[in-house]
Amino acid sequence: MSLLVAKDIAIHFGGVKAVDGVSFSVEEGEVFAIIGPNGAGKSTIFNLISRIYPLTHGKISFDGKDITRLKAHDIAQLGIARTFQNIELFDHSTVLQNMLMGRHTHSRTSFVENILFTPKVRQQERDHRKRVEEMIEFLELEAYRNKMIAGLPYGVRKVVEIGRALAIGPKMILLDEPASGLSVEESQEVAFWIEDMRRDMGLTVLMVEHDMGLVSAVADRVLAVANGRMLAEGTAAEVQADPHVQAAYLGTAPAGEPA
Amino acid sequence: MRIIFKTSYDKDIDIHEHWGKRGAILVLLAFMAVLPFFAGEYYLAEATNTLIWALAGMGLMLLVGHTGQVSLGHAAFLAIGAYTEVALMNIGWPFLIAFPVAGIFTGIFGALIAIPAVRMSGIYLAIATLAVFVIVEELIILLEPITGGVGGLFAPSITIAGISFDRYADLSNLYWLVLLIVALVTWGYANLMRSPTGRSFLAVRDSEVSARALGINVTRTRALAFGLSTGVTGLAGALMGHYIGFFNYELFSIFISINLLLVVTIGGLGSIQGAFLGAILITAVPQLIAIFRDWANATVGINIGSIPGLDTMIFSGVLIAFIIYEPLGLYGRWLKTRTWFELFPLARRDMFRRQKSYLKTERTK
Numbered sequence: 001m002s003l004l005v006a007k008d009i010a011i012h013f014g015g016v017k018a019v020d021g022v023s024f025s026v027e028e029g030e031v032f033a034i035i036g037p038n039g040a041g042k043s044t045i046f047n048l049i050s051r052i053y054p055l056t057h058g059k060i061s062f063d064g065k066d067i068t069r070l071k072a073h074d075i076a077q078l079g080i081a082r083t084f085q086n087i088e089l090f091d092h093s094t095v096l097q098n099m100l101m102g103r104h105t106h107s108r109t110s111f112v113e114n115i116l117f118t119p120k121v122r123q124q125e126r127d128h129r130k131r132v133e134e135m136i137e138f139l140e141l142e143a144y145r146n147k148m149i150a151g152l153p154y155g156v157r158k159v160v161e162i163g164r165a166l167a168i169g170p171k172m173i174l175l176d177e178p179a180s181g182l183s184v185e186e187s188q189e190v191a192f193w194i195e196d197m198r199r200d201m202g203l204t205v206l207m208v209e210h211d212m213g214l215v216s217a218v219a220d221r222v223l224a225v226a227n228g229r230m231l232a233e234g235t236a237a238e239v240q241a242d243p244h245v246q247a248a249y250l251g252t253a254p255a256g257e258p259a
Numbered sequence: 260m261r262i263i264f265k266t267s268y269d270k271d272i273d274i275h276e277h278w279g280k281r282g283a284i285l286v287l288l289a290f291m292a293v294l295p296f297f298a299g300e301y302y303l304a305e306a307t308n309t310l311i312w313a314l315a316g317m318g319l320m321l322l323v324g325h326t327g328q329v330s331l332g333h334a335a336f337l338a339i340g341a342y343t344e345v346a347l348m349n350i351g352w353p354f355l356i357a358f359p360v361a362g363i364f365t366g367i368f369g370a371l372i373a374i375p376a377v378r379m380s381g382i383y384l385a386i387a388t389l390a391v392f393v394i395v396e397e398l399i400i401l402l403e404p405i406t407g408g409v410g411g412l413f414a415p416s417i418t419i420a421g422i423s424f425d426r427y428a429d430l431s432n433l434y435w436l437v438l439l440i441v442a443l444v445t446w447g448y449a450n451l452m453r454s455p456t457g458r459s460f461l462a463v464r465d466s467e468v469s470a471r472a473l474g475i476n477v478t479r480t481r482a483l484a485f486g487l488s489t490g491v492t493g494l495a496g497a498l499m500g501h502y503i504g505f506f507n508y509e510l511f512s513i514f515i516s517i518n519l520l521l522v523v524t525i526g527g528l529g530s531i532q533g534a535f536l537g538a539i540l541i542t543a544v545p546q547l548i549a550i551f552r553d554w555a556n557a558t559v560g561i562n563i564g565s566i567p568g569l570d571t572m573i574f575s576g577v578l579i580a581f582i583i584y585e586p587l588g589l590y591g592r593w594l595k596t597r598t599w600f601e602l603f604p605l606a607r608r609d610m611f612r613r614q615k616s617y618l619k620t621e622r623t624k
Contacts, residue, residue: 072471072472088466091465092465097461101459103455114450117450117454130521153475
């Protein structure tokens with residue numbers, strides 16, 4: 001059974017149909033990429049899955065459970081982590097604190113226990129730290145552990161955001177343009193990490209990406225969208241060869257259809 | 260420059276990085292504890308007042324500095340704390356029970372207010388809290404049987420196990436009591452900030468959308484922050500009532516709210532130390548101006564007191580100068596100075612430039 005199933009999902013902002021009748025399913029352990037020109041509705045699809053926007057119609061289910069009506073803060077609990085296109089880190093905290101915030105869903109202590117800092121809280125902090133250190137090691141962030149986010153270069157922040165999402169301990173991670181603004185070497189590194197996430201952590205990856213090099217390298221299946229509608233689905237090569245996709249990117253009408 | 264070797268995660272979990280810092284706090288506490296033996300009554304009373312303001316400042320700091328929510332209504336919570344305390348003690352509750360209950364009551368009141376209010380942010384929330392302040396002020400006047408209405412009421416003096424903590428007869432005892440309460444609250448605050456709850460406050464302050472994505476219930480977190488903040492402020496209000504002795508609703512004016520906001524902004528938003536430094540400045544500057552006025556009158560022969568409002572103007576001038584020239588607050592200045600010495604001669608001017616905005620309302624994007 002598919003891990004994530006989106007069925008005919010749509011959101012309309014007044015007359016603007018940002019996403020209109022998109023359906024896809026992501027299998028467990030798969031790397032699934034969504035591509036499309038600017039304004040196609042890729043990030044909006046992410047925001048629908050993470051429940052930041054309410055669906056106008058359609059249904060999303062994760063792991064066999066209908067998540068269409070859940071609140072945004074219930075999503076992480078189910079095992080869906082995400083990053084943001086414009087990096088939404090906690091700027092006035094250190095890398096370590098940011099990643100510890102990712103452990104929020106695993107905290108089992110009340111605020112009274114926290115104020116008294118009982119031995120249980122200390123033990124929980126140690127456990128959180130241990131998990132976070134695994135992510136720091138995986139993403140090679142050791143040098144930045146105690147640095148404030150506000151002073152870090154862009155490329156490092158992108159990685160920290162991935163680390164924070166991984167700290168949740170998710171089943172599925174949504175990566176919103178993980179390679180945008182990164183150098184060629186950095187985006188190759190991202191490609192390796194995505195491979196490792198899938199192979200070593202058993203994660204399912206759903207990503208939005210413009211860099212077709214990265215998409216071709218890591219994605220099992222690709223969904224192309226434009227103007228909120230689905231254009232094509234298949235392997236990276238198939239989707240790139242699709243005349244509708246080429247038309248959406250290059251602006252030429254496919255042969256046989258009116259312009 | 261000090262190099263710290265961390266050999267276990269506990270080193271990072273501890274409040275203080277190393278024994279040097281822990282020792283400094285202990286020395287400070289010891290100094291504060293022996294203050295009554297050599298400070299005169301005037302200075303001891305001022306120190307007590309400063310501690311109470313620091314307590315109220317910590318209450319507001321939790322909300323403004325660490326959760327990014329502005330409140331112009333905290334004078335109302337001081338008032339609720341003070342009146343609850345007096346009301347409970349007047350029906351015969353001992354201080355040891357009435358005091359925490361006053362704090363908890365104020366906290367619950369604050370959390371209830373917060374449930375609708377936290378949907379707002381920035382200037383809208385400030386105005387909503389201002390409205391709460393106005394309502395509470397009117398309520399105090401209307402609830403005359405409990406609050407004494409416009410006339411006000413006497414705060415009964417505190418007695419614990421036969422020991423008197425009266426404001427005038429046993430000022431040292433009251434000072435020690437306040438010091439103990441402030442120390443305990445500070446410890447709890449520091450604990451909170453190194454725990455998941457404190458981190459969720461920071462998360463809500465810095466990025467609501469990613470806080471949600473991490474599973475943080477933003478509304479509940481903000482309501483909790485409001486509750487804890489107003490609870491601590493309520494405790495400060497209760498102590499303020501005992502310190503002042505006789506008070507009516509005018510003690511808790513809007514200027515107290517504004518002064519509290521100044522305590523946290525001038526002290527340095529987002530730091531517990533800032534609440535203390537801000538409280539010291541806010542309570543000391545009017546006293547220093549008064550001393551200066553007397554001195555100027557006696558030696559130079561200029562009577563500043565004869566010009567109404569001049570000392571308020573000097574006070575305002577000092578505060579404005581701080582906001583313009585030291586936006587990071589007193590604690591920020593201290594950090595800069597310390598870093599300069601630690602890194603000497605490698606410190607750069609712009610090392611602190613990026614950490615400028617703390618409030619959500621200050622974000623430009």
